Amino acid sequence: MARKYFLKNLVFFLLPLLAPLLILGVFALALLQGNIKSNLEKSNLNLLTQTKANVDLILNEIDSLGLYFDKDPKIVKRLKDILSKKSLSLEELDSLDFIKNTIETTANSKPYLYSIYIYFERGGRNFFSSTQGLSNLDRFDDTSWYPDYFAMKARHNFWCKKRLIKQYPLDTKDTAIISIAKKLYSPGSLSGDGVLVLNILPGYVNHILKNLAVLKDQTILVLDETDEIVFQNAAQPYLANMNISRFKQSPQAFFSIVSDRKRYSISVIHSDRHGWSYISIVPNQSLYQPLSALVAFTVFLLILSLMLGTALTYSITRKKYRQLERVLKVIDAAKSGSPLPPLPERAHDEYDYIIQSLLTTFIEQNYLKIQLSERKYKLQASEFKALQSQINPHFLYNTLHTIYWEVLNLTGQPNKANQMIANLTDILEYSLSRPNDRVTLAEEIKNARSYIEIQQIRYQNLFEVIWEYDEADLQIKTVKLLLQPLIENSIYHGIKEQGGGVIKIKLKHCKACLKISVIDNGIGISKAKLQEIRKQLGAAAEPSQHIGVYNTHKRLQIYYGSDSGLRVISKPNFGTAVIIKIPLA
Known part of the structure; x- marks a missing residue:
């Protein structure tokens, strides 16, 4: 019986305790997982949009300079004349100074610009540099952009390439730059005959990307139209085993992939302007780390609650079973007429209260009978008193009527005193009856x-x-x-x-x-x-x-x-x- 009683209490005690905890845990996990996915999609979209806006500022520079040297016939003609001549007139020198100031102002005002080159085929091997002014390829250290122009001009109006250059002739260390080139068109010409090159310091843009509020191990990538990584916030090891270019081909802006048995969340936005793409890669292990911690904590609480609940149920069941035995002994003793156990001084729980009530009932049974007799006596006395009190109003009515007639006999006619006595009699009768x-x-x-x-x-x-x-x-x-x-x-x-x-x-x-x-x-x-x-x-x-x-x-x-x-x-x-x-x- 004790074992059955324990199992019953265990079910009734643990079920209300564990069920809400389990339901709350499952509901919290589902809600948190959905919120994480939704918030991640919104957060990545904001990050990529912010990155695109920063990169667009750089690309706007080459577009604005391109319009300046591509659409103004006078500037294009003067620049071509300057590049093609060995000696310059005063007017041409003034024009050269104006162009130099324009380009140098742009290059010096932008911390991410390393240098700007302007080249027209009519000038032969001469070109204009923001660092050295009028230059010649035979006497210039950075010349690798020149063959790139002839290799790309037939197929592209805009291209991007990573390069290593030396800032000074005696430098032993190369400087990494990204050259963004835009083909220039002479007015009225359908084919390009020049190029505008912006040499950008990638470290500046990468530093901006590193300062973005990203998750742990999250990577932000900027890809050009050839799927080459132009900028990135960090070089994570997992990138080596990923085919980044296939991310651009996905019709979805937010999706998941599996690489090296690990799942990653990918967000992609595209720029229709130059064919560049902006990609966010987040390892799900980092993303759902709080969720995993919550699952572990929930399981721990369930196990702890089960252990504590079992121990507490056993203790309560044991105590209650002993108290039930005491109650049964009191009842058996009362039935058999055996001596009753001593009355508990204080009731600590409901069982002590039951025992105390039973003992009090049996012990005071005769005393209760005496109290019942006293109550009957008091009830009879109160009824007698009520009957007696009813005599007083009748006595008052009769006395007032007698006074009324005596006053009438004395005066011989009705007067104010009779009227007052009559009214008072009516009031007393109304109030007391x-x-x-x-x-x-x-x-x-x-x-x-x-x-x-x-x-x-x-x-x-x-x-x-x-x-x-x-x-x-x-x-x-x-x-x-x-x-x-x-x-x-x-x-x-x-x-x-x-x-x-x-x-x-x-x-x-x-x-x-x-x-x-x-x-x-x-x-x-x-x-x-x-x-x-x-x-x-x-x-x-x-x-x-x-x-x-x-x-x-x-x-x-x-x-x-x-x-x-x-x-x-x-x-x-x-x-x-x-x-x-x-x-x-």
Whole structure:
């Protein structure tokens, strides 16, 4: 039984513990994997777009210079004349200085430009260099671009080539440059007869690429139209085993490949301007490293939860099983009449509470019987007291009737004293009979009129009362003694203080409720006093003043709910209004 109980607790304890953790882990992995792929695609697109924009700035230089030396007939003619002559006139020297300043300004203002060459076939072996001005191939160190021009001009208008040159004749170390060449056309000519060469320092552009916010081991490549790598941020070892050129042929901008049993994510964008391509390569191992860590952490949590859950379930099951045995022993002892175990001092858990309750029940059974007898006696005593209290109202009624007739006998005719005694008798009978029953508004108004007549005789018609109601509403039932305390409050605290006034009692049917208003034009209530009264209405303890208003407010809340009650509105020297809303539903 203990083993079965343990397995049952293990299932019920571990299932709610492990299931959410497993579901959360799977959901997090799926969501994270999808987000990584989506974010990677967007990030790579931004990186490649940024790289393309940087490279386009360089290519824009050769396009703008090409337009300058390709479309202006005067500049092209002067430059050709200068390159083809051995001696120059003053005007030609001025033109040469202008061209030199234009090219040198461009070369010196761009940190990635090493030099600029301009060559026309008419000049023979003469050409113009931004570093040395008017130059000749026979006396110039960098000449490898010259045969490239004749090899490429028949097939290409634009080409790019990596080269190694010496900056100075005595240099022992070569400088790596990338020559970007654009074929020049003389005005009116359909075939090119010159070339514009921009020699670029690749280290500058590679440095820009290295400073991009890339992932670990991510490579950014810039390929020309011949699929040769022009720029790159890093030379990763995995590039040696990849066929980079086939990436350009993929119809998709984002895809995956497998190389050397490792998966890589590839992003490609193309430039239609010169046929260059921009490629991002990210090893999935680096990309999904956080995901792998999350998987490992989730598995670790599952194993740890399983171990801790099993140990905790075993401990709880063992403890509960022993406590169940104690409960069964108490029950068996009670059935057989054997001595009961001692009562636990404190209940540490539900089982101790059960044992304590069982022992208390058995031990105090006789005491409970005595308490039941005492309750029956107290109930009989309270019933007798209630019957006895019913005698007092009848005694008051009879006494008042006797006084009424004695006054009538003494005066010989009805008078104000008889009228006051009759009204007081009606009020007492209305107040003391059936205290818990609800009454109609007609009965409540009749009682209020009796009270008003007594007060008008007492104060010698100091105030006037105006009634406003619909006869159809008089059969609506409400709590007893609703109007009298409010009228009394208007007389004593409003009208009496200023020596006279008017009290208006208004009953109006509003949607699902009946609105009762008792309004006077007395002295009103100050703002501070009004706040005090409102605070007293919301308090639990009974106040020392305005007890009638407070009791009426509490009775309304008891009958109709805490949202009911009365509301007091007042303004000094203008009067006071007490408003009650009685639900009709």
